[in-house]
Structure formats: C-alpha cells, structure tokens
Amino acid sequence: MVNNKWDLVDLRVFCQVAQRSSFVAAASHLGISPAYVTKRILNLEKALGVSLFHRTTRRVLISDAGEAAYTWAKKVLAAADEFGEIAGGPDVAPSGLLRISSSLRLGRNHISPILALLNEMYPSLEIWLELMDRRVDMLGEGFDIDVRMGDVNEPHLIAHPVASNARVLCAAPGYLSKRGRPKCLADLTSHDCLLYRDRNQTFGVWRMSGPNGLESTKVTGPMGSNHADIVLNWALEGRGIILLASWDVAALLNSGKLERVLPDYHQPADIWAVTPARLDTSTKLRICTQFLISHLRQGPHAVNTSIR
Numbered sequence: 001m002v003n004n005k006w007d008l009v010d011l012r013v014f015c016q017v018a019q020r021s022s023f024v025a026a027a028s029h030l031g032i033s034p035a036y037v038t039k040r041i042l043n044l045e046k047a048l049g050v051s052l053f054h055r056t057t058r059r060v061l062i063s064d065a066g067e068a069a070y071t072w073a074k075k076v077l078a079a080a081d082e083f084g085e086i087a088g089g090p091d092v093a094p095s096g097l098l099r100i101s102s103s104l105r106l107g108r109n110h111i112s113p114i115l116a117l118l119n120e121m122y123p124s125l126e127i128w129l130e131l132m133d134r135r136v137d138m139l140g141e142g143f144d145i146d147v148r149m150g151d152v153n154e155p156h157l158i159a160h161p162v163a164s165n166a167r168v169l170c171a172a173p174g175y176l177s178k179r180g181r182p183k184c185l186a187d188l189t190s191h192d193c194l195l196y197r198d199r200n201q202t203f204g205v206w207r208m209s210g211p212n213g214l215e216s217t218k219v220t221g222p223m224g225s226n227h228a229d230i231v232l233n234w235a236l237e238g239r240g241i242i243l244l245a246s247w248d249v250a251a252l253l254n255s256g257k258l259e260r261v262l263p264d265y266h267q268p269a270d271i272w273a274v275t276p277a278r279l280d281t282s283t284k285l286r287i288c289t290q291f292l293i294s295h296l297r298q299g300p301h302a303v304n305t306s307i308r
Contacts, residue, residue, distance in 0.1 A: 008080055011073040013040040014052065018070045021060050074142070094284035095124035100292075101138075102147040105228045105248065106271075107131040110303055111147055114295040118288060125288070133226045138276045145289055147296075149245060149269040159272045160279075160289060162296050165305045167243050167267035169208075170258040174238035182241075182262060185210065185217045192240035195224030196231040206243055210265040245269055247303040254307065271296070271303060 016026035017037065027034040045052050052066035062070065078096055102111050107129060115127050130136075136143055138157060152159035175192075182188055185208060195204060207216045221240050225231050228248055235242040236252070241261055252258040273293050279286040296303055 008077065010040050010044040010047075011077055013037055014044055015070065015073055015077065017041060017053070017060065018062050018066065021062070023060060093124060094122050094287045096284060097126045097128065098145075098284065098288055099128045099130070099143045100145045100147070101130045101132065101136045101141075101143045103149070104131045104133060106147060106149070106303070110296060110301050111292065113301045114292055117295065118291050121291075122287070125284075138274065144275065144285060145292065146274040147271065147292065148274060149271055151268075152272055152274055157274050157276055158278060159274050160293060162271040162273055162293050163247075163303050163305055165246055165269050165271050165303070167245050167269045168249065168253075168263075168307070169206075169241055169243055169261040169265060170235065170249055170253060171241045171261050172236055172238040172257070173259055175235075175240060176259060176261070178238070185215050185262065185265060188217050188219050188241065188262075191219075191221075193219035193221040194231040194234050194240040194242045195219065195221055196226070196228055196242065196244065206267070208262075208265040208267050210262070215265075243267065246305045246307055247271075250304045250307050260307075 013026065013030065013032075016029055017023055020026050020029065023034050023037045023041070027037045030037070041052065048065075048069060050065035050069070051063055052069055054061040054063055074097060080096075100111065100115065101107075108131065112129060115129055119125060119127055130143070135148070136146055138146055138154075147162070149165060169188075179191060182191060185206075188206070193206075204219060205216055206219050207214065209215075223231075223234055223239065228244060231242050232244065232248065232252075234240065236257060242249075249258055253260060273289050273296075275285060275289060277285060279289055295301055
C-alpha cells in the first residue's frame with residue numbers, strides 16, 4: 001500500500017539519480033554520500049511500494065514505475081519551489097527546474113550561452129534546454145518557456161516580444177550571375193530553391209508579404225533539409241535561393257557573401273518568448289523570461305536582425 005512517509009528531500013534525491021542514471025553522480029552533485037542517496041531511494045521505494053530503478057553492478061536504469069514517479073516528482077517539486085517563491089517574496093532567488101524549448105539554430109547559437117550565464121547568476125536553478133524542429137505542446141510537455149519565431153496562435157499561451165524579425169530571400173552572387181535574378185515571386189518556380197522547413201513553415205510553399213500584399217508560390221529544388229546550417233551552406237556554394245530568418249543571414253548579407261533576392265518581399269517571423277502563465281504568477285518564470293529577453297536583445301549573444 002502506498003503511504004506518504006516521504007519528504008521533499010527524497011524526491012530531490014530521486015530526481016537527481018533519475019537524471020544522471022547514477023547514485024554516485026547524484027551524491028556528488030548534491031554534496032552527500034552515496035550511502036545516504038541509497039538510503040533515501042530505499043525509503044521512497046518503501047513508501048511508494050514500487051522499485052524505482054533496475055540496479056546492476058555497472059548501471060542504474062529507471063523502471064517503468066520510476067518513469068511515472070519521476071514525472072509526478074517533478075510536478076511536486078515545481079509546486080514546492082513556487083510556494084517558496086511566493087512565501088519568500090519578490091526578492092527570493094529563483095530555484096528548481098526550468099524547462100525551455102526552441103528551434104535548433106536559435107537554441108544552439110543564442111539561447112544556450114545565455115542560459116549558461118543564467119546558471120552562473122542563479123546556481124540553484126536546474127536548467128533543461130530542448131531543441132526541436134516542431135512546435136511544442138507547452139502544457140502537455142511541461143515546458144516553462146518556448147522561444148520561437150512566427151505567430152503565436154495558441155489562445156492559452158502568453159507571448160512576450162523579443163525582436164522584430166523576418167525571413168528573406170537570398171542567394172550567392174555566383175548563383176545569381178549564372179541563373180539571373182527573379183523579377184517577381186512567380187519567377188521562383190524556374191529557379192533552384194533550397195528547401196528548409198522550420199517549426200511552423202509549410203514545406204515547398206513560400207508565403208510572402210510584398211507590394212501586392214500576401215502571396216504564395218510553390219517552389220522546388222534539387223535539395224532540402226530540416227536544418228538551417230545545411231541549406232545555408234548550400235546557398236553559399238551557389239546551389240540555389242534560400243528563405244531564412246534575417247538574424248540567420250544578416251552578417252552574410254552585410255559582408256556580400258549573400259545577396260537579397262526580391263528585396264520587396266519578406267515573410268514575417270518575429271521572435272517571441274512564450275509562457276503558459278503570466279510572469280507575475282511566478283518569480284522564477286518572471287526572472288528567467290526577462291533574463292532571456294534582455295540578452296537576446298542586447299549583448300554578445302543577441303539576435304542580429306539588422307540588414308544594411
């Protein structure tokens with residue numbers, strides 16, 4: 001029979017073992033002995049009436065029951081941390097788990113170094129960054145912040161503006177000298193377009209704002225990828241026309257390695273920090289969201305959307 005003879009210490013120890021698949025690594029992180037970690041896990045297993053881990057001489061693997069308990073324990077600890085923030089007032093330092101999602105290139109090049117600075121400032125935070133090429137279900141997947149490009153259409157989410165941004169068409173000078181410049185959006189159908197699907201883009205269809213309002217054109221090309229770095233490298237080699245975010249290509253356009261194509265056309269793609277709750281409901285959420293926004297706007301890891 002399940003009983004409630006466990007405490008938050010048991011849950012924190014359990015989560016550290018689950019995250020590291022090691023009693024020793026968890027003990028080192030927490031600054032306690034492996035024997036004490038073992039004692040707390042045994043205490044929790046007895047209280048819950050299940051085995052949380054499969055133990056061998058070489059590995060510690062979480063069990064099915066442990067996976068379910070881990071999901072539950074994270075929610076309990078998050079609630080406890082938020083209660084501590086409320087009780088401690090607005091000046092309390094953020095602590096506990098912070099889960100952030102974003103796209104691959106934005107997350108790797110900008111958000112990850114900013115989160116390293118955040119961790120230095122608030123060492124009690126446990127930061128998890130997940131990068132993927134799809135929109136996340138923030139509530140269902142348990143994310144606190146999603147940094148994304150494009151419109152925020154989910155009515156239950158709150159969007160905080162980070163930077164104005166647009167996707168633009170560009171190509172290498174060598175490609176344009178060989179194939180010529182398209183004069184209107186429809187001309188793209190006769191060009192090699194390097195296809196890239198971001199988190200909210202329709203693959204093979206470029207929907208652009210221009211002199212005649214919103215227009216769409218079907219594009220084709222010999223190559224495509226779900227990773228911006230790949231299509232960007234192909235474009236630099238002169239293999240075709242790309243549609244990428246201005247922050248992704250600003251430096252290359254300003255240096256002349258790439259040139260704008262149909263500069264009167266663009267695809268709106270502002271950058272937002274999206275949260276499932278108002279910032280005034282959680283000190284941790286407010287401080288961390290504002291930290292991300294501030295550093296994405298200004299400083300060495302900011303997104304540069306300026307094109308000369």
